[in-house]
Amino acid sequence: MLPRTSSPFLESQHNTGWIMRQVVLAAIPGTAMTIYWAGWGVFANIIIASLTALTLEAIVFLLRRRSVLFYLSDYSALVTALLLGVALPGSAPWWIAVSGSAFAIIIAKHLYGGLGYNPFNPAMAGYVFLLISFPLPMTQWPELGNVDGVTAATPLEFLQQNTTLSMAELWNGEILPFGPHDGFAWINIAFLLGGIYMLARKIFTWHAPVSMLVTLGLASAFFYDNGSATSQGSPLFHWFNGATMLGAFFIITEPVTSATHPLGRLIYGTAIGLAVFIIRAWGTYPEAIAFAVLLMNFAAPLIDRYTQSRVYGH
Amino acid sequence: MIWGSQRRINGVPIMVTPGIHPPLHKDETRLTPIRPAGLPPRLILPLNQYDMTSTASQVTIGQKVLKWEYLATPNTKIGLPLCSPTSGTVIDIVEHAIAHPSGHSTPCIVLECDGEDSAIDPTPLTDSQQDDPQRVIEHIRQAGIVGMGGAGFPTPLKMLPRRELDYFIINGAECEPYITADEALMRERAQQIMAGIAIVARILRPQKIIVGIEDNKPQAISAMHAANDINVEIVILPTQYPAGSERQIIYSLTKREVVSGKLPIDCGVLCHSVATLAAIHRAVQLGEPLTERIVTIAGGTVAQAGNYDVHYGTPVDYVLTVAQCDRKRITRLISGGAMMGFTLHNDRVPILKTTNCIIAADKAEMPAPPPPQPCIRCGICAEVCPVHLSPQQLFWYAQSQNDEELERHSLFDCIECGACAYVCPSKIPLVQYYRAAKAGIKRKKNNARKAEQSRRRFEFHQQRIQLLTEQRDKERQERRRSRMKEISSTDQDLLTQAIQRTQTKKTSAERNAQDEVCD
Numbered sequence: 001m002l003p004r005t006s007s008p009f010l011e012s013q014h015n016t017g018w019i020m021r022q023v024v025l026a027a028i029p030g031t032a033m034t035i036y037w038a039g040w041g042v043f044a045n046i047i048i049a050s051l052t053a054l055t056l057e058a059i060v061f062l063l064r065r066r067s068v069l070f071y072l073s074d075y076s077a078l079v080t081a082l083l084l085g086v087a088l089p090g091s092a093p094w095w096i097a098v099s100g101s102a103f104a105i106i107i108a109k110h111l112y113g114g115l116g117y118n119p120f121n122p123a124m125a126g127y128v129f130l131l132i133s134f135p136l137p138m139t140q141w142p143e144l145g146n147v148d149g150v151t152a153a154t155p156l157e158f159l160q161q162n163t164t165l166s167m168a169e170l171w172n173g174e175i176l177p178f179g180p181h182d183g184f185a186w187i188n189i190a191f192l193l194g195g196i197y198m199l200a201r202k203i204f205t206w207h208a209p210v211s212m213l214v215t216l217g218l219a220s221a222f223f224y225d226n227g228s229a230t231s232q233g234s235p236l237f238h239w240f241n242g243a244t245m246l247g248a249f250f251i252i253t254e255p256v257t258s259a260t261h262p263l264g265r266l267i268y269g270t271a272i273g274l275a276v277f278i279i280r281a282w283g284t285y286p287e288a289i290a291f292a293v294l295l296m297n298f299a300a301p302l303i304d305r306y307t308q309s310r311v312y313g314h
Numbered sequence: 315m316i317w318g319s320q321r322r323i324n325g326v327p328i329m330v331t332p333g334i335h336p337p338l339h340k341d342e343t344r345l346t347p348i349r350p351a352g353l354p355p356r357l358i359l360p361l362n363q364y365d366m367t368s369t370a371s372q373v374t375i376g377q378k379v380l381k382w383e384y385l386a387t388p389n390t391k392i393g394l395p396l397c398s399p400t401s402g403t404v405i406d407i408v409e410h411a412i413a414h415p416s417g418h419s420t421p422c423i424v425l426e427c428d429g430e431d432s433a434i435d436p437t438p439l440t441d442s443q444q445d446d447p448q449r450v451i452e453h454i455r456q457a458g459i460v461g462m463g464g465a466g467f468p469t470p471l472k473m474l475p476r477r478e479l480d481y482f483i484i485n486g487a488e489c490e491p492y493i494t495a496d497e498a499l500m501r502e503r504a505q506q507i508m509a510g511i512a513i514v515a516r517i518l519r520p521q522k523i524i525v526g527i528e529d530n531k532p533q534a535i536s537a538m539h540a541a542n543d544i545n546v547e548i549v550i551l552p553t554q555y556p557a558g559s560e561r562q563i564i565y566s567l568t569k570r571e572v573v574s575g576k577l578p579i580d581c582g583v584l585c586h587s588v589a590t591l592a593a594i595h596r597a598v599q600l601g602e603p604l605t606e607r608i609v610t611i612a613g614g615t616v617a618q619a620g621n622y623d624v625h626y627g628t629p630v631d632y633v634l635t636v637a638q639c640d641r642k643r644i645t646r647l648i649s650g651g652a653m654m655g656f657t658l659h660n661d662r663v664p665i666l667k668t669t670n671c672i673i674a675a676d677k678a679e680m681p682a683p684p685p686p687q688p689c690i691r692c693g694i695c696a697e698v699c700p701v702h703l704s705p706q707q708l709f710w711y712a713q714s715q716n717d718e719e720l721e722r723h724s725l726f727d728c729i730e731c732g733a734c735a736y737v738c739p740s741k742i743p744l745v746q747y748y749r750a751a752k753a754g755i756k757r758k759k760n761n762a763r764k765a766e767q768s769r770r771r772f773e774f775h776q777q778r779i780q781l782l783t784e785q786r787d788k789e790r791q792e793r794r795r796s797r798m799k800e801i802s803s804t805d806q807d808l809l810t811q812a813i814q815r816t817q818t819k820k821t822s823a824e825r826n827a828q829d830e831v832c833d
């Protein structure tokens with residue numbers, strides 16, 4: 001008696017674990033750059049968040065009586081922890097990483113039924129949870145490149161608070177030197193490279209990241225007044241600041257919580273790009289990616305519903 | 315939104331539906347010459363291959379038959395007869411497992427071959443007879459020809475001219491991994507295919523005839539060009555699975571979409587596979603019924619992989635032995651291709667007219683499927699679906715058995731090609747879910763129909779009973795009235811009246827009793 005199985009009998013080489021490993025791989029340059037500029041605190045955050053995530057995930061699978069090793073091998077918990085850890089301020093105390101990671105894995109992921117069922121991006125849900133619960137340690141970034149723990153306003157915060165200096169002065173006065181000293185630019189370039197690598201490996205489609213970046217660029221270009229004191233920043237400034245590239249290539253491309261159809265992803269990316277600009281320009285929180293993503297996670301099922309392709313013969 | 319995407323083949327643009335590029339495993343078999351598999355000791359000939367072609371045996375056990383003699387006649391007007399593939403003796407008529415996805419058994423004629431292969435005289439049609447559509451179609455029916463590439467739909471049914479034919483499509487794409495039977499046919503017997511095309515074109519008069527062949531078969535393409543004395547258009551398709559699926563190849567070659575739920579002929583297109591056309595040629599011009607076909611025997615356990623001419627009814631184990639298969643090493647035995655075929659759990663089933671390939675795979679080639687991981691909604695499946703469905707949504711609704719949403723998401727347009735399951739990184743057996751969901755919905759609909767029918771029957775029954783009772787009451791009243799009249803009009807003595815009364819009472823009581831029994 002030979003086994004009876006269902007067609008097809010061939011399968012592609014790719015599996016979910018491989019995809020997630022590619023994401024981790026692609027995040028390495030950006031992560032390294034962040035650690036270089038923001039200090040070992042970030043590294044510690046990533047390690048703490050990862051250990052917490054993996055332990056909790058293992059416990060959940062034990063409780064749900066699933067094969068722990070098999071499910072851990074999808075690497076999704078690691079990706080969540082990495083993305084959360086890299087977004088936390090290096091100066092944040094250890095329990096910040098622990099509680100954020102725990103929230104992401106238990107509340108945002110497993111309470112909704114685990115991988116594939118979570119409506120919100122777990123890393124971003126964890127991040128926003130921390131931002132709302134512990135605003136103080138979450139908004140004190142040490143000045144980039146200055147590892148001794150002096151906190152300073154990030155360029156995005158500076159932009160929001162600045163009313164006296166023109167953009168050109170900011171630029172020239174090396175308060176915002178878009179040059180080799182600007183850590184944010186380097187971090188963003190590194191994440192952009194990782195993103196391009198994943199695009200080349202077809203880990204995701206170009207639709208969401210490209211539409212997000214284009215929208216962000218267009219919106220900032222529209223409101224750019226050649227750099228007066230009340231300027232909202234140029235497209236370049238927005239592209240290479242904050243978590244823009246991390247968001248565009250590592251957060252909004254997370255498949256579970258984004259729209260699935262190419263057209264849907266264009267809409268999803270555009271909306272996030274717009275939301276990011278609005279929050280950055282006129283909101284109270286300078287870092288907008290997490291809020292914009294969670295907002296659009298809400299809308300993703302709806303977008304999916306209205307962007308079905310026309311089926312052959314209909 | 316534009317449907318499909320444009321490709322260029324040698325500079326010629328062509329529209330293709332989405333698809334995948336799996337490893338093809340064709341090199342082992344594609345260039346070997348077609349070899350005869352020879353005659354097995356016994357043939358197993360199913361009487362009911364498909365619902366539409368169920369037949370009743372005409373022969374008895376012990377009867378000697380010649381090649382091409384009728385063994386069974388169809389039960390329905392549209393059915394096809396069964397012809398003997400060789401000469402020999404009918405030794406049994408029994409239930410036997412056949413190569414069918416359901417794994418069911420069906421009554422089969424078991425024929426012991428005498429090895430002489432002596433045939434009755436072939437009955438080809440003369441050239442002038444080939445002008446008469448009815449006659450040609452009837453001849454094709456008598457030869458028992460079914461669509462040899464797919465589900466075995468009776469060919470004569472497909473050819474009944476229902477409307478003007480704009481396109482006649484000849485499918486030589488053969489996009490499924492492992493299968494090279496059509497390729498071998500085109501390479502070695504292109505004239506037969508062209509002759510078949512000419513026969514069909516003569517009676518159906520299509521506006522345009524197009525042969526579609528995938529670009530990975532250069533030898534077949536040049537052989538078809540060399541045999542092309544009737545000037546049909548030969549279009550080269552990009553190699554992609556499932557380029558050769560009927561609706562998909564129609565789209566590529568005619569830019570027409572077959573409307574959901576309709577047949578290609580409804581939009582003016584007829585599509586036949588190259589193998590069917592060669593069979594039509596042999597039936598009409600040589601007078602040979604369809605009793606053998608080319609089968610690709612492939613897989614890691616087969617030493618002599620290649621294409622074989624196999625008699626209808628030959629047991630799979632016989633062909634495997636001919637192809638020097640190490641049967642002990644087989645871990646998966648598949649009838650059909652690796653994407654849409656089905657597993658056989660027993661190698662004694664017979665080769666059918668639709669069996670284009672047998673894959674005897676070993677462990678390294680087709681390991682046991684890994685356990686599925688959760689769907690991460692990556693959407694890769696939707697990118698490759700040739701019908702533009704959303705496989706992940708279908709999967710979601712199939713799991714929750716949400717029939718309404720399944721139908722809203724066009725579950726029944728799924729051609730079960732398996733492209734989605736192939737690319738799924740979580741290794742979810744998507745097609746299995748769709749098949750189960752389709753069967754479930756059909757069953758529910760059937761049950762609903764049956765319930766509706768019995769409800770109507772019940773209501774009808776109730777109505778009839780009511781009518782009957784009303785009628786009976788009326789009759790009873792009339793009887794009583796006439797009795798009263800009798801009593802009053804006649805002036806008889808009391809005794810006779812009394813006797814009468816008791817009698818009527820008795821009879822009416824009897825009648826009532828009878829009525830009750832009837833109820």
Ligand code: SF4
Binds near residue numbers: 693695
């Ligand atoms: S390919 Fe698999 S995991 Fe990805 S969306 Fe489709 S079903 Fe889900």
Ligand code: SF4
Binds near residue numbers: 732734735744
């Ligand atoms: S099996 Fe069905 S859903 Fe999957 S790709 Fe083929 S047609 Fe689309």
